[in-house]
Amino acid sequence: MRDVIIIGAGGGGPVVAKELAERGLNVLVLEAGARHAKPEQEWSALENHMNSSLTGKLRFGPADPAKPAWFRELTTPGSFSQVAGVGGTTLHYYGNSPRAMPGVFADYRGRDRGMYDHRHKFPFGYDEMRRYYEWTEATLPVQTAAMGTKEQAFFQAAEAAGLSPITGKDITHAGFRPQENAILQPGGTAGRTSDPSQLNYPNATGCTLCGHCFQGCMLPKGAPRNLKARRSTDNSYTPMALTADLWKPGGKAITLVSDAYVTRILSDRQWGRRMQRATGVEWRDVNTGEVHSEDARVVVMAGGCIENPRLWMNSDLPDPNGWVGRGLTDHALDWVTGIFDHDVGGARGTSCSSRADFPGYGAIQNTANTPGVQANNLTNSDSGIRGTYTNGLGGQGAWDGEAGRLYGTELKEMMSDINRQMSILVLTDADVEYQNKVDVSRVFNDDHGPVARVSIDKRRRSRRTQRNRDYLATRAAEILRAAGARKIVRNDWAPVLLHLQSSMRMGDSARNSVLDENCEARAVQGLFIADNSALPNSLGGPNPTLSTQALATRTAEKIFQHYFGGDAWVGHESPICSIDDAVTQAVLSRGL
Amino acid sequence: MSETKPTNSPISSGRRQLLIGSGVLGAAAALNPGMAFAHWGRGKGRGKGRGRWGRDNPQENAPPVEWTVEQLRTALDQLRNDTFFAMIAFGVPGNDPYSEHQGVSTPYPGGITTRADLYLSGGTDLLVPVPAGFMNQLLASIATYLAVKPMDIPEMASEDVGENGEYLLENLNSSFTDYLEGEVSNSVLVALLINLAATRVAGSVDGPFPSPFANLSWEQKAKVFEELESEHSWLKRAITWNIPDRDYREATPGVLSSMVAFMLRIAGFGSYCEFAVFNPQTREVVQRPLGWVLSQYAPDAPPSGIGSDDFIGYYQGRRSV
Ligand SMILES: Cc1cc2nc3c(=O)[nH]c(=O)nc-3n(C[C@H](O)[C@H](O)[C@H](O)COP(=O)(O)OP(=O)(O)OC[C@H]3O[C@@H](n4cnc5c(N)ncnc54)[C@H](O)[C@@H]3O)c2cc1C
Ligand code: SF4
Numbered sequence: 001m002r003d004v005i006i007i008g009a010g011g012g013g014p015v016v017a018k019e020l021a022e023r024g025l026n027v028l029v030l031e032a033g034a035r036h037a038k039p040e041q042e043w044s045a046l047e048n049h050m051n052s053s054l055t056g057k058l059r060f061g062p063a064d065p066a067k068p069a070w071f072r073e074l075t076t077p078g079s080f081s082q083v084a085g086v087g088g089t090t091l092h093y094y095g096n097s098p099r100a101m102p103g104v105f106a107d108y109r110g111r112d113r114g115m116y117d118h119r120h121k122f123p124f125g126y127d128e129m130r131r132y133y134e135w136t137e138a139t140l141p142v143q144t145a146a147m148g149t150k151e152q153a154f155f156q157a158a159e160a161a162g163l164s165p166i167t168g169k170d171i172t173h174a175g176f177r178p179q180e181n182a183i184l185q186p187g188g189t190a191g192r193t194s195d196p197s198q199l200n201y202p203n204a205t206g207c208t209l210c211g212h213c214f215q216g217c218m219l220p221k222g223a224p225r226n227l228k229a230r231r232s233t234d235n236s237y238t239p240m241a242l243t244a245d246l247w248k249p250g251g252k253a254i255t256l257v258s259d260a261y262v263t264r265i266l267s268d269r270q271w272g273r274r275m276q277r278a279t280g281v282e283w284r285d286v287n288t289g290e291v292h293s294e295d296a297r298v299v300v301m302a303g304g305c306i307e308n309p310r311l312w313m314n315s316d317l318p319d320p321n322g323w324v325g326r327g328l329t330d331h332a333l334d335w336v337t338g339i340f341d342h343d344v345g346g347a348r349g350t351s352c353s354s355r356a357d358f359p360g361y362g363a364i365q366n367t368a369n370t371p372g373v374q375a376n377n378l379t380n381s382d383s384g385i386r387g388t389y390t391n392g393l394g395g396q397g398a399w400d401g402e403a404g405r406l407y408g409t410e411l412k413e414m415m416s417d418i419n420r421q422m423s424i425l426v427l428t429d430a431d432v433e434y435q436n437k438v439d440v441s442r443v444f445n446d447d448h449g450p451v452a453r454v455s456i457d458k459r460r461r462s463r464r465t466q467r468n469r470d471y472l473a474t475r476a477a478e479i480l481r482a483a484g485a486r487k488i489v490r491n492d493w494a495p496v497l498l499h500l501q502s503s504m505r506m507g508d509s510a511r512n513s514v515l516d517e518n519c520e521a522r523a524v525q526g527l528f529i530a531d532n533s534a535l536p537n538s539l540g541g542p543n544p545t546l547s548t549q550a551l552a553t554r555t556a557e558k559i560f561q562h563y564f565g566g567d568a569w570v571g572h573e574s575p576i577c578s579i580d581d582a583v584t585q586a587v588l589s590r591g592l
Numbered sequence: 593m594s595e596t597k598p599t600n601s602p603i604s605s606g607r608r609q610l611l612i613g614s615g616v617l618g619a620a621a622a623l624n625p626g627m628a629f630a631h632w633g634r635g636k637g638r639g640k641g642r643g644r645w646g647r648d649n650p651q652e653n654a655p656p657v658e659w660t661v662e663q664l665r666t667a668l669d670q671l672r673n674d675t676f677f678a679m680i681a682f683g684v685p686g687n688d689p690y691s692e693h694q695g696v697s698t699p700y701p702g703g704i705t706t707r708a709d710l711y712l713s714g715g716t717d718l719l720v721p722v723p724a725g726f727m728n729q730l731l732a733s734i735a736t737y738l739a740v741k742p743m744d745i746p747e748m749a750s751e752d753v754g755e756n757g758e759y760l761l762e763n764l765n766s767s768f769t770d771y772l773e774g775e776v777s778n779s780v781l782v783a784l785l786i787n788l789a790a791t792r793v794a795g796s797v798d799g800p801f802p803s804p805f806a807n808l809s810w811e812q813k814a815k816v817f818e819e820l821e822s823e824h825s826w827l828k829r830a831i832t833w834n835i836p837d838r839d840y841r842e843a844t845p846g847v848l849s850s851m852v853a854f855m856l857r858i859a860g861f862g863s864y865c866e867f868a869v870f871n872p873q874t875r876e877v878v879q880r881p882l883g884w885v886l887s888q889y890a891p892d893a894p895p896s897g898i899g900s901d902d903f904i905g906y907y908q909g910r911r912s913v
Contacts, residue, residue: 044875045896048711048865054718071721075846077821077853144912148902155907168913178907185911191903194892199899208899219898347889348902371887372865379683379860380853384821388814391821408685408696408810411860418887442839443723459823494853 002028004559005281005296007262007311010088011545012531012552013302014237015136017254019556021244022576023566027254028294029241030283032070032303033084034063035258036091036234037592039218047372050215051092058083058091058216062286063259072306073441073453077382078495080454082304086258087234089304089498091216093545094351094367095182095230097142099133100547101171101359101429101540102126106508115360117464120327120432120537123508123517131571132550133169137180138575139240140231142546145179145353146186148209149345153422154354154366157483161475163356171542176356179365182231182546183207183217183350184579190220190229201227211368213351226578226587236578237549239587246586247576259286263448265299265315267524275318278527284448298563302531302552305500309438309533310452312504318523323514325438328503329538330456331362332469333496334426335377336399336476338485339414346421347371356475361468362429362541364476371418378414381405382458383492393492395470398477403492414489422483424476427499428469429541431462434512438503456495468541501544504533506551518558519551526563530555603762606739610731611765613743613791614784615804619671620664620764622802659767661774668771668780671803675783676709678806682813683859684708693799696810706882708862712855713779715862719854720778720847727781728772729835730844734788737830743792782851789816789827820852 004020006013009031017029034057036042043057044050050057054069060082061069072080083089102108103116107125122129136142145151158176166175184206189198191209199208201223208219208229217230228235244251264282269275280295301308309325317324347368355365369377383393386404394402406414414421435457440450461469473490480488506529507513510522519534521527530552532544539547553570560566576583603611611617681690686702703709783803790797790805793815799807805816819825828845835841864883871878877894884890890897 045898046866046870046875046877048861048867049870049872049875052715054715068718068721073843073846074850075843077849079850079853079857144906144910147904147907148900149904151907152904165908167910177913178910180913186903190899192901194897194900196895196898204899209902210897210899212896221898345902348900354907370865371883371889372861374887375684375860375864375883376857379857384818385814388811389818389821391818391823405856407683407814407856409698412684412698412702412886415864415887418889441843443726443843444721446721 002026002294002296003564004298004300005030005294006300006302007281008032008088008302008304008307008531009086009233009238009256010302010304010531011090011233012548013088013300014233014241015549015552016300016302016530016556016559018237018241018244019553020560021241021254022248022251023560024250024252025560025564026252027241028296029254029256030260030262030281031086031256031258032261032286033061033258034086036085036087039216040221043216043218045210045212045215047215047370051373053080058085060084064287070446071444071451073444073451075453075455076457076495078456078497079380081496081498082306086238086256087232090232090545091234092214093232094213095232096179096352096355096365096543097137097140097182097546098180098355098357098363098542099169099171100129100542103359104537104540105129112360116429116540117431117537120505120507120512122536123506129550132554133546135570135575136546136550136553139578140182140236141577141579142180142182143185145181145183145350146191146207146209147178147353148349149343150348150366150368150422151178151354153344153483157479158356160482161479166357171357171359174358176354179353179355181350181353182236184227184229207350209349211348211370214370214373224584224587225592226583231578239592240578240583242592243583243586243590246589247580247582261286261448262303262311263314265311265317265527266293266295267315267317270525274521274525275320275523277525289447298526298528298559300559301527301529304531305503305533306438306452306454308504308529308531310440313440314449320523321511323505323512325503326434327432327505327512328436328438328454328456329430329432329501330495330497331499331538331541332428332430332458332461332465333499334469334473334493335380335423335491336426336473336480336488337378337414337421337423338480338483338488340420340422340483340485343419344422345419346423347418356479357542358472358475359540360429361471363427364424364472365427367423367425369418369423371415374418374421374423375411375415377423378406378411378491380493380496381491382494386410386489395490395492397470397490398474398481399488399490403490405491406489422480422485424480426469426472426476427541427543428465428472430465430468430538432502432505432537433462435460454497456497458495499544501532501535501538504529505536506534507536518562519555520558528555528559603765604735604739605742606735606737607765608761609738609743609745610735610788611761611768613745613788615671615787615802616668616768616784617761617764618802618804619667620659622667622670659764661767661771664764664767664771671787672713672780672783673709674801674803675786675805676712676779677704678801678803678813679712679786679855680704680708680859680863682810683856684863690806693801693806694808694810694813701882703859703863706863707868708859711862711867712858715858716779716782716851716854717777720850722778722847726840727776729837729840730831731772733832733834734830737833745791745796778851782855785827786816786820789819792826793819817852817856
């Protein structure tokens with residue numbers, strides 16, 4: 001019997017794994033996707049090879065490329081951007097690690113408190129969360145982003161638009177700033193040359209500004225796995241968890257099994273406060289089809305916002321208040337692009353290193369793109385094709401013409417020089433709404449049971465969500481205008497499901513949350529959730545992973561305290577950083 | 593002739609609209625005109641009747657035509673290819689015949705030169721694992737709908753269908769039914785739906801290509817997608833009209849939306865990514881992809897860069913906050 005079984009090695013799972021491995025518990029991590037053990041031998045910098053959601057290395061699907069991706073049903077227009085494999089969707093992520101808006105926490109008393117999703121707050125205070133932020137930021141580590149051409153252009157634009165800089169980690173007012181990124185700052189030759197012969201580790205350390213974050217970060221070349229620039233969990237928490245015995249006295253390395261799809265959470269009926277008790281899991285070897293099971297004192301779900309509700313339902317776990325899979329938030333993303341007469345570094349450097357935050361509304365960020373992805377982004381819309389039809393939307397505003405997708409010669413012209421484009425991603429502070437949900441399909445099944453079915457109807461979002469999105473698109477267009485954009489286009493994206501939160505939310509009320517204030521399932525004892533789905537809301541707009549990881553750290557502490565009689569450590573000990581020499585030595589000696 | 597006329601199961605009006613409007617008949621005819629044109633042809637010359645399907649050059653004593661499923665498969669694959677070429681030209685026009693025909697072209701290459709059409713069809717096939725039986729139910733539903741609310745296609749009038757022409761259509765219909773019972777790719781289904789929408793938008797579609805959609809102007813193509821994307825599109829109504837299985841019926845609009853959105857986006861992605869010149873052995877491009885040339889991306893590639901000299905410093909000199 002294991003102490004703890006963790007389902008999923010994405011943004012959240014490896015955090016609990018590393019924290020509990022450090023405490024010496026016996027931890028098994030089961031990951032449905034690929035191991036991604038040798039990126040330099042397996043990956044490339046090419047966008048279709050790596051990112052195609054159907055055939056790419058970083059897809060939600062099995063490691064074997066000959067097998068199809070795992071399908072999810074969408075009942076409303078939209079698309080998924082989710083990844084299976086060790087690292088999960090952080091294999092795609094840009095490392096942006098802002099803290100949540102203080103206004104989404106229980107103790108917030110600011111004058112703008114009415115501006116937030118006040119019915120769905122964190123069930124504890126921001127001050128408590130700050131401790132976990134600090135711990136997580138030190139572990140990853142999170143650092144202030146370096147500036148390249150596109151960041152400089154964005155900062156100048158934001159200044160020209162009258163915004164002031166934010167100079168701390170807490171978001172205290174509207175303003176712009178370099179990202180706080182889970183990306184190691186460039187060192188040595190990194191960022192100073194494009195000559196590949198000079199870019200090997202240790203001549204180059206940290207981010208080389210290669211411009212391929214979306215394709216997964218395997219640079220600098222030759223660097224030990226824990227010293228790769230971007231701190232996706234395959235480079236940060238997972239190597240630490242696999243070597244905890246070597247860098248921490250009393251630590252115990254986790255067991256990690258990839259290609260292991262958990263199909264059922266095992267549970268016993270019980271009398272008492274909770275209806276059932278988790279006892280273990282059953283999983284299927286994706287390559288051989290063999291089914292295994294193992295028992296554990298605690299089970300942690302970390303399969304992400306879409307798979308957790310599916311697994312819950314396919315395991316026939318209880319859902320007494322009907323909130324399993326409900327309240328999904330997605331930051332109601334949108335895309336605003338300016339075209340310039342001069343180079344604004346549109347395809348250069350990290351995918352995203354600058355942002356502006358607007359408490360009560362959300363955030364916007366300047367994003368670099370490779371050509372296929374940018375063409376994809378410009379052709380996504382819920383407002384039809386610009387200049388022809390609008391699907392009844394096609395809003396007008398600070399941008400030029402009606403919102404909509406670019407097509408034909410307009411697309412081609414817009415794409416004619418990728419470095420003269422500045423694109424801004426809108427991250428909306430979106431309300432938790434019961435109607436936005438994940439359940440299971442009635443039509444589509446795969447080897448692991450009925451597949452997940454997602455409904456997130458953009459046109460039925462709350463008035464506040466729509467207002468916030470429009471507000472942010474306007475601010476984005478104003479910034480582009482201030483920077484001298486020749487033409488500005490708003491896409492009005494159909495939902496792109498890449499920032500997903502709150503589908504198994506924690507909350508202060510048993511009426512509208514699946515998890516209690518410790519992220520333990522209200523209905524199932526010994527079952528915790530430690531990924532984006534546990535978040536109580538959309539954080540006010542900031543990118544979710546840092547908050548998920550901080551919360552997962554807190555959840556690990558709660559598990560250790562309540563089920564293993566241990567003590568809290570955050571605030572009492574100093575965190576060990578994932579790039580610490582001791583970790584590097586451990587990673588090298590274990591041959592990771 | 594009537595006493596020697598081969599008999600077949602009669603074809604409903606909705607089914608007939610489906611076969612003609614979605615381009616199935618045209619595709620079959622284009623593949624092997626000798627067979628299909630026994631009594632059927634697309635009117636030549638100019639003016640009224642040009643490009644319409646109907647009895648054109650009646651040949652007495654023409655042998656009855658039997659379509660095999662395999663022949664039909666080949667014909668429909670070609671229809672799909674034709675439709676997807678037209679789709680790519682719609683998204684990223686170039687200097688190819690499809691772009692020129694739609695009236696929106698550029699003096700230099702576009703998506704078709706990158707073979708984004710192949711990307712599109714391969715991708716559509718993988719996009720949704722459509723369960724067996726689903727396609728059949730979906731197309732049957734459209735046919736039922738079209739029987740109630742026919743499209744305005746004049747050659748649907750029965751007098752336009754010659755004796756052997758009718759037999760051909762019936763025969764095609766029965767092969768089509770057999771075909772649908774076997775393996776049907778999503779890409780063919782999508783092509784049929786797009787062509788059906790094209791016929792609905794533009795009436796009988798005249799032009800050099802077997803695919804009705806390919807014969808449209810750029811503006812008409814946009815109208816087709818307006819129809820396909822609309823929340824209240826007739827196609828959504830048609831495909832859910834008569835699907836007997838309730839779960840399938842409820843899932844259909846979502847599946848259709850995903851496919852339509854995929855078509856629209858992938859015309860862009862496929863045209864600008866490295867797909868056409870990727871070498872899986874080296875995990876590198878064999879030459880600079882056209883999409884990179886068009887967008888002036890990575891002028892020195894290949895190989896793909898592993899770093900750049902874009903580092904300027906830190907905003908206001910702050911390395912940490
Ligand atoms: C292009 C892109 C850019 C992004 N940029 C940022 C950013 O800059 N900052 C930020 O904060 N966020 C960013 N995100 C979002 C970020 O990736 C997610 O917030 C994060 O990965 C979520 O973590 P998670 O653990 O909830 O889910 P995931 O990371 O998706 O991990 C879930 C894991 O569980 C596995 N799994 C699921 N079900 C099972 C099962 N039944 N059995 C076994 N394993 C299972 C999956 O295979 C997967 O590996 C970005 C996302 C994308 C797509
Ligand atoms: S830009 Fe930096 S962080 Fe992004 S993939 Fe390249 S080296 Fe990694």
